[in-house]
Amino acid sequence: MRALTWHGEQDVRVDEVPRPEIANPTDAIIEITATAICGSDLHLYNGIMPGMREGDVLGHEPMGKVVEVGEAVETLEVGDRVVVPFTISCGSCWFCGEDMYSLCDNTNPNAELIRKEMGHSPAGLFGFSHMLGGYAGGQAEYLRVPHADVGPITVDSDLPDEQVLFLSDIFPTGYMAAENAEIEDGDTVAVWGCGPVGQFAIQSAWMFGANQVVAIDRVSERLDMASSHGDAETINFEHEDVYDRLMEMTGGRGPDRCIDAVGTEAHGTGVGSVSDRLKQGVGLEDDRPYVLREAIKACRKGGTLSIPGVYTGDVDGIPFGSLMNKALTVKTGQTHVQRYLDPLMEKIEEGEIDPSFVVTHQASLEDGPELYETFNDKEDDCIKVMLTP
Incomplete structure (x- = not known):
C-alpha cells in the first residue's frame, strides 16, 4: 500500500509499505477514506520529537471503512464507517476506567523508553515515534487499529468526511x-x-x-x-x-x-x-x-x-x-479523545459546529510531501491539510 513515511528532518516521502494485518484478536483494519496533517506532525517533520526511525508511517487523524475485524471485536463490523482517535487505549486499566484515555497503562509497548525520561508512560499514539509505541500511522491507504472496541466511533449519518474527520484529534x-x-x-x-x-x-x-x-x-x-x-x-x-x-x-x-x-x-x-x-x-x-x-x-x-x-x-x-x-x-495533557467522541459528534449532527471550516487544502496522499512543506512554511494560506488516499 501507499503511505507517507518519515526519512529524517524535513524529509517525508510516499513509499510502498506492507499492508497491515490483524495481529491480535482485538484489532480491526480500516481502509482510510480521509486523513490529515496535524500541527503535531510538524514536530516530527522538524526533527523535534525523539524516537523516530526511517520509514515510520506518519499520521494520527484518520477515518475510513472497516474491512476486517479480529475475532474478539464486538462493537465494529465490516463495512462500518468510523473515525479513529489518535490515542490508543485498552479500556480496562485504571486510567481508562477514570476516562483518562491518553494515560492508558497498557498500549505503549515501549513504555520503558519514555519512563526513563518522564517517570511514567502515557498511552501509545498512532504515527508518533517509537517513544510512544512505534505504531504505524494513518497517512496511508490502510491502518491497523488495536483495541478496536475502545476508540473508533461509528458514523451512522451521511455527514461528509470533512465534517467528522477532526473528531480524531483537533476538535476534542x-x-x-x-x-x-x-x-x-x-x-x-x-x-x-x-x-x-x-x-x-x-x-x-x-x-x-x-x-x-x-x-x-x-x-x-x-x-x-x-x-x-x-x-x-x-x-x-x-x-x-x-x-x-x-x-x-x-x-x-x-x-x-x-x-x-x-x-x-x-x-x-x-x-x-x-x-x-x-x-x-x-x-x-x-x-x-x-x-x-x-x-x-x-x-x-x-x-x-x-x-x-x-x-x-x-x-x-x-x-x-x-x-x-x-x-x-x-x-x-494529551487529549482523552474517547471521552469526547459522543458529545462532540452530537454537536456536529445538531449543527452547533461544522468542523470543516478549518480545511484550507484538500489533496491526494501523493501530494503529502509537498503539502508538509507548504504547511510547515505557512505558505499558500495553509492552515489545515486533508488528504484522500
Whole structure:
C-alpha cells in the first residue's frame, strides 16, 4: 500500500509499505477514506520529537471503512464507517476506567523508553515515534487499529468526511483545552496560537460561556479565520506587545483563562525568543517555551493556564515564582479523545459546529510531501491539510 513515511528532518516521502494485518484478536483494519496533517506532525517533520526511525508511517487523524475485524471485536463490523482517535487505549486499566484515555497503562509497548525520561508512560499514539509505541500511522491507504472496541466511533449519518474527520484529534483537543481552562460565564479567554487546535479552542471557549475570546498569532490568515469563524478579537504579536494589549483589553486585570495552543516550536519577539532558539539549536533545551512565559505573565491572579500544545522535553526559564505567587492553576495533557467522541459528534449532527471550516487544502496522499512543506512554511494560506488516499 501507499503511505507517507518519515526519512529524517524535513524529509517525508510516499513509499510502498506492507499492508497491515490483524495481529491480535482485538484489532480491526480500516481502509482510510480521509486523513490529515496535524500541527503535531510538524514536530516530527522538524526533527523535534525523539524516537523516530526511517520509514515510520506518519499520521494520527484518520477515518475510513472497516474491512476486517479480529475475532474478539464486538462493537465494529465490516463495512462500518468510523473515525479513529489518535490515542490508543485498552479500556480496562485504571486510567481508562477514570476516562483518562491518553494515560492508558497498557498500549505503549515501549513504555520503558519514555519512563526513563518522564517517570511514567502515557498511552501509545498512532504515527508518533517509537517513544510512544512505534505504531504505524494513518497517512496511508490502510491502518491497523488495536483495541478496536475502545476508540473508533461509528458514523451512522451521511455527514461528509470533512465534517467528522477532526473528531480524531483537533476538535476534542481544542474542546478539552477549553474544559481544562475551567472557563466560567463572563470570562475573558486568551488563546495563543491560531492553528487548527487553537481554532477549535476558540470555538469551544464560547461553548463554555466565555464573554470575550482573544486570539494571538502572527499569521494573518490564521488571525482572519479566528475573527471570521471564531468571532475572536485578535492580536498580531509582531505588531504589538501581547502583554500590554491584554492588560488594556481587560482593564489591567489580565485574561481569566489562558490557553497555550502552540507548544514546543513557539515563535516570539525579543531576547527571550532568540535565546530559546539558540539553546534549542545547541541542545541546551528541548522546547521553546516563549508562549508559556508570556501566558504566565499575562494571566490574571488566580486564573487558569491550559496547555494542549505539545512539549517533548525540558524547557528553560519558566517563571515559576510568578506561577506560584499568582496562584495560577495549570492543566495539561494529551487529549482523552474517547471521552469526547459522543458529545462532540452530537454537536456536529445538531449543527452547533461544522468542523470543516478549518480545511484550507484538500489533496491526494501523493501530494503529502509537498503539502508538509507548504504547511510547515505557512505558505499558500495553509492552515489545515486533508488528504484522500
